[in-house]
Amino acid sequence: MQTSVPGNESGFVLLDALFCLFTAALILLLISGAVSSALNLSSKTFAAGISIIEERNDTAARIIDGGELHEK
Helix, strand or coil: CCCCCCCCCCCHHHHHHHHHHHHHHHHHHHHHHHHHHHHHHHHHHHHHHHHHHHHHHHHHHHHHCCCCCCCC
16 A cells, blocks of 8 residues: 655655755754853853952962962
8 A cells, every 4th residue: 555645646755854954954053053052151150260260379479478469
């Protein structure tokens, strides 16, 4: 028993496949952009945390060495 596919004779299956591929590519592009922006934000937050830790370490080192504490 043969099953017919709507649009098979007219060539619309190729258009449907191309539309599905285009949609999949668009979804992957959006996911890639979301992951990229999340990683960018994460790295900026990590860098900000490192700078805070370094600033506190420098301040603690100055206090231990007998220097004065200067507020910025």
